[in-house]
Amino acid sequence: MDIRLIVIGDELLSGRIADKNGQQLGKILHQKGLNLRNIEVVGDCEADLLEAFKGFENKITLVCGGLGPTKDDITKNVVAKFFNLHISISNEATEVVKKNYQRRDLSWIPEANLYHHIPTTITPLNNPTGLAPGLAHLQNDYAFICLPGVPIEFEAMMVQEVFPLLEEKYSLVTKKLGRINIRTFGVPEEAIFHKDTEIWKNLANFGKVASLPNALGVDIEVSNIDLDIYPQFEKEIKNVVDESPLKDHVWQYGDLSLEGMIINLAQKKNIMIGLAESCTGGLVSHRLTNIPGCSSNFLGAIISYTNEIKSDILKVKEKTINDHGAVSSETAKEMAKGAAIRLGADLTISLTGIAGPDGGTAKKPVGTLGIGYWYKGESGSEMIQLRGNRKNLKYLFSQKALFTLFFLLRDN
């Protein structure tokens, strides 16, 4: 049975927030060897919901959003109308809601939300991280399941409540298919496939090929590989890459995050990391500290948004800033050294650049980045130029810093 997702909420169509549940569901299904067929986002409007619900036959329909306690939460009522069901007090739902509230040490006032009023013949679902119960309408030839829109609740319910139900009731093919993700750095998509017109065709012998450009790199994915022949194919795919110009640009065969690989390498090599950030304002440090357990090898950072902090804390010479500017490879180099000494780090990266929109000059336009490193006494720095708005540039700068950190750790 095809699996589809319907996401409900005016706030997703007016740009207030972005949907996160589509990606989350995609990940969960993908890990189980299942495909999400499509995602539809519709507003809090009965007619649009009724239209979107159509075509539910022979499908698993997952609906998220609109189960809360306020008047714009209409999902429950529209589902009842669509399937011609009555809404009434359910003992089963009452028990589920009581449990949800007890888990949070909260007392439930039934008339504040009417969570125990649900359509007849529908099964209420536990919400391990929230309060509103889910609704499951499971028939032999279709499933129609409503979940809260809050991402943390949606995810927990999918994994803990919904998936076990679906696996029990329907014969979902959960044979895992392998995939190999060839991750490259520093070469544009067009150059990869123009330099070697054969590589796509050669990779397509092993599975479905996809090319996904992202910040400072391109990921080439070969998917739908039968796990029985995976080990052999993995080797052969690596051979194909090794014989192509792509070889020099691959930094990973896999799906580990750059941040995670950095922390892993630092742990293995017993290297303590520190940072000196200016234009990225803490983003590099934030990304590294997203990795659980990073505290074993990440010491901290100095975020120096002023020249004074660069001088006082990072010990950048005033003359360096005066002669070369705060955004210069000379300043970057001294920042990296200063941070290493100050933080007691083996390895530091420094960033000083212009994220814009203001602050650019003809010589150093918005997008200019000075990046430096200090690694056990060795140091270096360079100037690079990237393109984008403030948010993009902060992200690209941070990506450049993480790649620099990764290559230093990998190659030294």
Next chain:
Amino acid sequence: MDIRLIVIGDELLSGRIADKNGQQLGKILHQKGLNLRNIEVVGDCEADLLEAFKGFENKITLVCGGLGPTKDDITKNVVAKFFNLHISISNEATEVVKKNYQRRDLSWIPEANLYHHIPTTITPLNNPTGLAPGLAHLQNDYAFICLPGVPIEFEAMMVQEVFPLLEEKYSLVTKKLGRINIRTFGVPEEAIFHKDTEIWKNLANFGKVASLPNALGVDIEVSNIDLDIYPQFEKEIKNVVDESPLKDHVWQYGDLSLEGMIINLAQKKNIMIGLAESCTGGLVSHRLTNIPGCSSNFLGAIISYTNEIKSDILKVKEKTINDHGAVSSETAKEMAKGAAIRLGADLTISLTGIAGPDGGTAKKPVGTLGIGYWYKGESGSEMIQLRGNRKNLKYLFSQKALFTLFFLLRDN
């Protein structure tokens, strides 16, 4: 004419990335007083695209993704098939592509991407920030427009190329409707509307009401307000709120970001801000530095992921850490003071907590946060408890820090 968005890409259904263009388009349309009717995400599959394209009559269909140079970029061909058009070399497209490449100082190799091969009768569109041209099929009773999936390209093309075209050709109602966003802090949705069952009804007299819970607060939006009567309604809506228990929880009537309001207030009051972050790892600093021009009042931050940095740089007494722990209100208080002195700041916020998944204890479980402040010599701190996984907790901690910063600036 209804406006819909079709987003194309297997990577959006397998969870590799999340769609950003839906939110972007929603924002752009909303600012112009237009509504996005729905968003559909489909994979790189001809049959699914053909199915999704249906129902294009009397609509403006915007399609994004699948215009790149690789073999999984099938949008152009499927559009040609759907509308029964031939693909051929277009002089107009050749000019557009040349311009796109010139803008980036790159040389174009036509056979590397065939960007100049487009369906007949379709107009190629400039791509001010990228290389692949867009495709516009404008008829009297419908518009069908394909754009690149890269968010920065999609946005620039929508604003600079597509919208002017649509406004010229179709009578789009661009009468702006007003909205008032009542933003609250520290009280759950259920409590708001249970405490005062009349407030929703009272607000609904002025427009369409929506309630949107988010990190540590709830936004209540009244939209679809005719701009002619907006000033009067704005006053009356504030009166309704002032007479309800909601009053004490409102921190803003509007759509400014918390970060932006903090920088504005600091500028007005001439206050220099600094931070001492531990568990948030730089996220608070990153969020503040997303605001253009923040450097006028943001000095920097010390990210102290170790006790040594807390002692050495922030001058937290070793005895304090030994007696009370690194995660304690005592440590938080000393961190805030140390950062203020170290950075030369008027106002600092400090955070020390447990984001998990490890590190929690029975007394201080994952989700515990010590938060402190120092404001021109006055200081204080508290311990709070929040719920979520590592990423959520980092975000909630940072949100708590920003609210603390905001209230200190607003009330002092």
